[in-house]
Amino acid sequence: xxxxxxxxxxxxxxxxxxxxxxxxxxxxxxxxxxxxxxxxxxxxxxxxxxxxxxxxxxxxxxxxxxxxxxxxxxxxxxxxxxxxxxxxxxxxxxxxxxxxxxxxxxxxxxxxxxxxxxxxx
Amino acid sequence: xxxxxxxxxxxxxxxxxxxxxxxxxxxxxxxxxxxxxxxxxxxxxxxxxxxxxxxxxxxxxxxxxxxxxxxxxxxxxxxxxxxxxxxxxxxxxxxxxxxxxxxxxxxxxxxxxxxxxxxxxxxxxxxxxxxxxxxxxxxxxxxxxxxxxxxxxxxxxxxxxxxxxxxxxxxxxxxxxxxxxxxxxxxxxxxxxxxxxxxxxxxxxxxxxxxxxxxxxxxxxxxxxxxxxxxxxxxxxxxxxxxxxxxxxxxxxxxxxxxxxxxxxxxxxxxxxxx
Numbered sequence: 445x446x447x448x449x450x451x452x453x454x455x456x457x458x459x460x461x462x463x464x465x466x467x468x469x470x471x472x473x474x475x476x477x478x479x480x481x482x483x484x485x486x487x488x489x490x491x492x493x494x495x496x497x498x499x500x501x502x503x504x505x506x507x508x509x510x511x512x513x514x515x516x517x518x519x520x521x522x523x524x525x526x527x528x529x530x531x532x533x534x535x536x537x538x539x540x541x542x543x544x545x546x547x548x549x550x551x552x553x554x555x556x557x558x559x560x561x562x563x564x565x
Numbered sequence: 566x567x568x569x570x571x572x573x574x575x576x577x578x579x580x581x582x583x584x585x586x587x588x589x590x591x592x593x594x595x596x597x598x599x600x601x602x603x604x605x606x607x608x609x610x611x612x613x614x615x616x617x618x619x620x621x622x623x624x625x626x627x628x629x630x631x632x633x634x635x636x637x638x639x640x641x642x643x644x645x646x647x648x649x650x651x652x653x654x655x656x657x658x659x660x661x662x663x664x665x666x667x668x669x670x671x672x673x674x675x676x677x678x679x680x681x682x683x684x685x686x687x688x689x690x691x692x693x694x695x696x697x698x699x700x701x702x703x704x705x706x707x708x709x710x711x712x713x714x715x716x717x718x719x720x721x722x723x724x725x726x727x728x729x730x731x732x733x734x735x736x737x738x739x740x741x742x743x744x745x746x747x748x749x750x751x752x753x754x755x756x757x758x759x760x761x762x763x764x765x766x767x768x769x770x771x772x773x774x775x776x777x778x779x780x781x782x783x784x785x786x787x788x789x790x791x792x793x794x795x796x797x798x799x800x801x802x803x804x805x806x807x808x809x810x811x812x813x814x815x816x817x818x819x820x821x822x823x824x825x826x827x828x829x830x831x832x833x834x835x836x837x838x839x840x
Binding site for chain 1: 723727728735
């Protein structure tokens with residue numbers, strides 16, 4: 445089963461995403477900020493990362509920039525999942541190495557569509 | 566849920582306006598879809614809306630009811646394989662065949678425009694890659710209300726996140742308040758025309774490619790072949806009609822051949838069309 449790391453400081457969002465992604469046959473690991481996510485990736489790189497932008501300790505964009513420098517950090521497919529919806533922010537995320545970008549609020553259909561776009565289904 | 570008499574009346578009026586066949590099992594969803602319309606029109610319930618439609622002579626409420634029930638679950642790049650086929654095979658073949666002449670594409674039953682705009686994005690990308698493509702895209706639907714939204718080129722955040730890769734979103738759209746607006750270039754590349762699939766499409770001219778994707782299922786089985794036969798009358802000699810993924814040619818489409826969702830005239834029909 446493929447693994448997806450869900451990174452969001454909201455427990456509710458992590459729970460909603462977990463439920464949808466488990467239905468999509470992903471094994472889920474959770475992290476509440478960028479630093480926790482980085483530690484999880486150092487233990488084992490997941491195939492997919494669903495990533496919030498604004499989080500305490502380390503933001504999603506800082507995590508992503510650092511992840512892409514790590515050994516094997518180019519492998520995970522990263523889908524941003526954030527309330528940031530300006531074109532400049534989206535471009536910044538893609539430049540930092542995001543593969544897809546999803547704007548909150550989302551539903552199962554959108555998450556499914558974005559994971560399909562990212563080649564994860 | 567609509568009672569039997571209300572449902573029968575709504576189904577009859579919808580069929581007379583759009584040709585679409587409502588089945589009894591959609592009576593519940595139909596009421597849900599009509600509730601916002603009832604509120605907008607100042608009625609407390611859908612039953613009151615239907616009663617008012619019966620006595621209003623100009624038929625405007627029936628048209629609004631038909632439009633509210635007709636909107637399909639359309640999305641950008643719905644059926645990826647169809648768009649890949651279009652990009653890799655059907656469009657290049659049509660461009661080659663036409664030479665310097667314009668290739669014409671029709672999206673039949675285009676609803677709020679996501680399908681024709683998806684084609685416009687493909688054509689735009691082909692041009693960026695150096696393909697000299699003169700293409701006219703026509704989106705057609707019976708509903709002026711749906712076409713007005715299509716013409717506006719404005720979509721909600723939910724709509725632009727279904728089927729549209731993020732790189733295409735930022736390449737072809739800009740934010741407009743809470744909505745996303747498709748670029749003027751793409752908006753100018755698509756012409757929207759009112760057309761009811763129950764009528765002959767002769768007025769729209771001839772087409773090299775007609776997309777009829779996930780439209781037929783809204784119609785009664787006996788009506789589906791009539792629609793396909795009428796549309797193929799509007800195909801240019803070597804033109805093709807493209808069905809949605811998983812859709813097959815309805816029974817009664819004599820002289821047509823479908824391979825993998827691509828419908829062409831059989832040899833005899835091609836000869837007749839050229840003659």
